[in-house]
């Protein structure tokens with residue numbers, strides 16, 4: 001069976017950001033509005049955006065996060081106005097520090113995008129756990145949480161000992177380091193730093 005070759009209709013773009021949020025939407029808007037495209041207010045989510053110009057419609061679909069991967073394509077028959085829109089979006093993304101990539105690169109990239117998203121979730125979990133630790137201290141006696149600077153336990157009212165304070169200080173400095181590590185990892189994931197390099201982050 002012969003494989004039918006079609007003219008490439010989809011443009012894949014990588015933006016050095018975690019997800020499709022306001023700055024990226026603004027970037028697309030600024031690129032398309034001067035050419036007469038109007039954003040569809042009903043289709044404006046973190047997953048997909050839609051613009052129309054006359055009878056032509058265009059969709060931007062999210063394919064991955066950390067960094068943001070989107071594909072731009074016509075809804076319906078492709079035409080010159082779609083190609084112009086794709087070129088405008090590509091130029092805006094390149095100017096914003098992103099890049100475009102091919103179908104083949106997309107196939108290679110999608111499994112990685114999945115891993116990166118999972119890694120980002122783990123880093124977010126580490127971050128929120130560490131941030132909680134920075135806000136409260138736990139009583140080794142009754143297990144209650146008190147304000148991190150409290151001198152007495154909010155649960156059993158006993159006075160924290162010097163040993164408790166030392167332990168609290170150790171916990172705080174470990175949590176501070178964890179916050180820094182997790183924030184760095186999340187920023188690198190969003191920027192598109194390769195996964196292998198992120199694996200080299202040391203813990204402890």
Ligand SMILES: [Zn+2]
Nearest residue numbers: 139142153156
């Ligand atoms: Zn207590």
